[in-house]
Amino acid sequence: MADAGRDLRLEGVTKNFGDFVAVDDLTLxxxxxxxxxxxxxxxxxxxxxxxxxxxxxxxxxxxxxxxxEDVTDLRPYKRPVNTVFQSYALFPHLTxxxxxxxxxxxxxxxxxxxxxxxxxxxxxxxxxxSRKPSQLSGGQQQRVALARAMINEPGVLLLDEPLGAxxxxxxxxxxxxxxxxxxxxxxxxxxxxxxxEEAMTMADTIAVMNHGVIEQLGAPGELYExxxxxxxANFLGQSNLIMTSVTGSSxxxxxxxxxxxxxxxxxxxxxxxxxxxxxxxxxxxxxxSEAGSEDHEGANxxxxxxxxxxxxxxVSTQYLVAMPWGQEVMVFEQNTxxxxxxxxxxxxxxxxxxxxxxxxxxxxxxxxxxxxPEDPE
Numbered sequence: 001m002a003d004a005g006r007d008l009r010l011e012g013v014t015k016n017f018g019d020f021v022a023v024d025d026l027t028l029x030x031x032x033x034x035x036x037x038x039x040x041x042x043x044x045x046x047x048x049x050x051x052x053x054x055x056x057x058x059x060x061x062x063x064x065x066x067x068x069e070d071v072t073d074l075r076p077y078k079r080p081v082n083t084v085f086q087s088y089a090l091f092p093h094l095t096x097x098x099x100x101x102x103x104x105x106x107x108x109x110x111x112x113x114x115x116x117x118x119x120x121x122x123x124x125x126x127x128x129x130s131r132k133p134s135q136l137s138g139g140q141q142q143r144v145a146l147a148r149a150m151i152n153e154p155g156v157l158l159l160d161e162p163l164g165a166x167x168x169x170x171x172x173x174x175x176x177x178x179x180x181x182x183x184x185x186x187x188x189x190x191x192x193x194x195x196x197e198e199a200m201t202m203a204d205t206i207a208v209m210n211h212g213v214i215e216q217l218g219a220p221g222e223l224y225e226x227x228x229x230x231x232x233a234n235f236l237g238q239s240n241l242i243m244t245s246v247t248g249s250s251x252x253x254x255x256x257x258x259x260x261x262x263x264x265x266x267x268x269x270x271x272x273x274x275x276x277x278x279x280x281x282x283x284x285x286x287x288x289s290e291a292g293s294e295d296h297e298g299a300n301x302x303x304x305x306x307x308x309x310x311x312x313x314x315v316s317t318q319y320l321v322a323m324p325w326g327q328e329v330m331v332f333e334q335n336t337x338x339x340x341x342x343x344x345x346x347x348x349x350x351x352x353x354x355x356x357x358x359x360x361x362x363x364x365x366x367x368x369x370x371x372x373p374e375d376p377e
Contacts (some may be wrong), residue, residue: 005034006067006080008053008188011060015048015212022048024212026062030205032155035182035189037203041235041371045212046192050158053190054083066155080155086164088145090133096120096144097129103152119151122181139170143177150187153326159191163198171346175201196236200224208232210369224282228271230360233280234369237326240286240329241278244359249273254359259325263300269358276362283330285356288319291347299351305329307346317341321348 008030015023023045030036038046051057053064055076064072071079090099100119104112120126133141142162149157162178163171179202193199200204200220207217210233211225216232217304227233230241244256244263254270254277255262265279266338289296291303308328309320312335319331319342329350333341342348 004063006155007070008190008347009063009065010049010053011063011065013049013052013064014060015045015052015057016060021212023052023059026212026214028207028214028217030188030190032350033186035179035191035202035204037191037193037199038209039193039199039206039235040196040209044209046194046209047160049207049209050083050160050190053156054081054158055079078322080321081147081158082152082154082156083158083160084145084149084162085141086132086161088141088165089115090141090144090148092133094347095130095132096125096136099133099144100151101148102148107152115151119147121136122150122184123147124177137170138166139174139177142166142174146178146181150181150185154187156188156190156275159189161193162191163193163195171198200236208235210235225356226269226358227280227358228276229368230364230366232359233360233367234367235371238283238330240283241280241360242327243276243362243366244331245276246272246274246359255361258302259323261302263302263357264354265357265359266355266367269355272359272361278360278362278364278366280358280360281352281356283318283332284316284334285352286329286331287351288331288342289320289351290349291349294349294351296349296351298353299309300354300357302329302350305348305350307342307344307348310341310344312341321350 001313010026013023013026038049048057052059052152054149055074059072063070068131099117101112101116104115120129125140125143125145139294155332163174166174175198191203196237203220208218210231216228224236225230233239242258244258247255247257249255249267252267253264254267254273255264258279304324305321307319310316316332316334320328322328
């Protein structure tokens with residue numbers, strides 16, 4: 001590709017709308033050829049960041065570079081960047097072939113036919129080249145929009161909530177397709193989304209944004225397994241956060257007092273080392289057993305639990321377990337059929353590996369990042 005081999009860099013980028021700071025001193029490098037996701041709730045600054053890369057918004061401060069080229073002041077059409085929007089924005093009167101070829105023909109490229117056919121094949125729409133957008137499904141229209149953007153060989157392809165208009169099943173199919181396409185070409189994908197599963201399914205690297213700043217950046221597994229803030233712990237999946245007090249550390253383990261019961265956390269997952277802290281454990285990492293029935297050698301164990309709710313959700317059974325200090329802990333158990341499910345009122349012990357827990361600063365809000373069903377997407 002003509003513009004391959006150049007990283008996207010944002011240096012101290014800030015965007016103010018009056019007194020509101022939408023993006024706050026953002027410095028970020030997106031390696032060329034990577035699939036990068038900007039993930040966060042509505043209003044976190046992710047779309048504003050994307051629009052500044054595209055040239056649709058001017059930064060209040062800072063620079064946008066692609067490789068060594070400063071594109072901060074370039075008009076959108078002069079940047080090696082293309083954008084795919086949620087709305088597709090296809091020309092309804094043109095065929096699939098004509099939509100995809102549009103950019104090449106406008107630039108006067110003579111051999112556009114062969115290039116267009118290859119791009120349509122890449123998105124697996126070769127048999128639909130003569131159809132109009134109205135004759136295609138939503139997923140097929142999205143592939144046409146993707147092909148039309150990629151055929152211009154941009155250095156960076158920006159994806160602005162591209163799957164948001166699709167139903168759940170089709171969205172999951174397109175997640176796989178987008179990742180397949182991205183691995184076959186040398187274009188950098190920067191994907192903006194509020195959907196945690198979508199980001200984790202497709203992206204090599206995720207930047208979790210909140211209030212205009214990046215809370216944490218890393219590979220999907222790293223962010224999920226070892227969140228550094230309560231916002232990331234809650235926004236990526238679900239977490240049990242239990243108030244504890246650090247009592248000491250030894251041999252790479254931080255020991256905490258959990259309402260009178262001692263448990264350990266790997267030092268590499270401990271983001272505070274003294275005072276009070278939020279002990280975090282993902283629900284699927286916890287094993288519930290009948291009270292006093294198992295040894296759990298080497299594992300963390302909390303005793304005194306009582307099942308207060310049982311929900312069968314197909315692949316798993318989800319329990320709420322009331323603990324002696326008044327908190328309900330979530331436990332997700334895969335439905336393997338190896339044992340009978342618990343019932344309301346059963347007394348249980350909860351166990352997990354110390355390598356599956358994390359410890360966060362108690363000064364953070366335990367509810368930060370939780371999804372409110374009433375919030376707009």
